[in-house]
Amino acid sequence: MEVCVEAVSKIWNVAGAAPVTALDTVHHGFPSGRFSCLLGPSGCGKSTLVQIVGGLETPSTGKISIFDPATAHSAPVGAASIMMWQGLNLFPWRSVIDNVAFGLEVAGIGRRERHERARAMLAAVGLTGFDRHLPRQLSGGMRQRVALARALIMERPILLMDEPFAALDAQTKIVMQEELLRIFDATRKTVLFVTHAIDEAILLGDEIVVMTARPGRIKEVIPIDLQRPRSFDLVNTKEFGALFQHVFHLIREEVTRAMSEQAGQASEQAA
Numbered sequence: 001m002e003v004c005v006e007a008v009s010k011i012w013n014v015a016g017a018a019p020v021t022a023l024d025t026v027h028h029g030f031p032s033g034r035f036s037c038l039l040g041p042s043g044c045g046k047s048t049l050v051q052i053v054g055g056l057e058t059p060s061t062g063k064i065s066i067f068d069p070a071t072a073h074s075a076p077v078g079a080a081s082i083m084m085w086q087g088l089n090l091f092p093w094r095s096v097i098d099n100v101a102f103g104l105e106v107a108g109i110g111r112r113e114r115h116e117r118a119r120a121m122l123a124a125v126g127l128t129g130f131d132r133h134l135p136r137q138l139s140g141g142m143r144q145r146v147a148l149a150r151a152l153i154m155e156r157p158i159l160l161m162d163e164p165f166a167a168l169d170a171q172t173k174i175v176m177q178e179e180l181l182r183i184f185d186a187t188r189k190t191v192l193f194v195t196h197a198i199d200e201a202i203l204l205g206d207e208i209v210v211m212t213a214r215p216g217r218i219k220e221v222i223p224i225d226l227q228r229p230r231s232f233d234l235v236n237t238k239e240f241g242a243l244f245q246h247v248f249h250l251i252r253e254e255v256t257r258a259m260s261e262q263a264g265q266a267s268e269q270a271a
Helices: 046-053 096-100 102-106 111-124 140-152 170-187 198-204 232-236 238-270
Strands: 002-012 020-030 035-039 061-067 081-084 158-162 190-195 207-211 218-223
Touching: 002 046, 002 190, 020 046, 020 061, 020 218, 035 046, 035 198, 046 081, 046 158, 046 190, 081 140, 096 102, 096 111, 096 140, 102 111, 111 140, 140 170, 170 198, 170 232, 190 198, 198 232, 198 238, 207 238, 218 238, 232 238
Parallel strands: 035 190, 035 207, 081 158, 158 190
Antiparallel strands: 002 020, 002 061, 207 218
């Protein structure tokens, strides 16, 4: 499924404060079956944009269109996507298998079928034999795999991921990145992945959508033409280094500009 973002803006109205423009007239087509990474300074609206695509927030202006380019059939916003958050939101009192099968349970799927599908998904993410464990009995990386399995089991063509690996230690993060690469190669979902990490965006993405500091606009879209399948070994290549430098300079420009603007505003208020 392709995601078309057309002139989307988002303004937050806060009682007793000036309105905050999080996104300003964003246009972009996220291609079907491609892995798109959204990268930008903190507060630039990356997460807000993904939540709008998922139907969890409404735009102040503009619209989101979801359609299958092969058939031209469209889908309501949110109906074709599933969200994976940085906070895992696992139910601590439910077993691993019942956490993974929760969405199927809500959809009315019977216990036997949903458990069969959940076991197959747990096997796909390397958690065979842990179906009866509770989340607190797993490592951080294993809990992350449970959350990923819970999202994938719904079989939605669009996967929205909001900094899902940000809280992991460096070693576990690498393992989860390579696991996600493997799953993407097997499923070819349309993925929108929010991150602050330049190396993560290059390793995972088919494109990097670099956003400006608030109000968030698209500064540049960088194609990542590195051959798939990929592994962490790519970070040592010349091509990876060149991409990193290019993206880093774009981000540094935005962070520097945002800091200068904040310093100017602080001086005005002090005066």
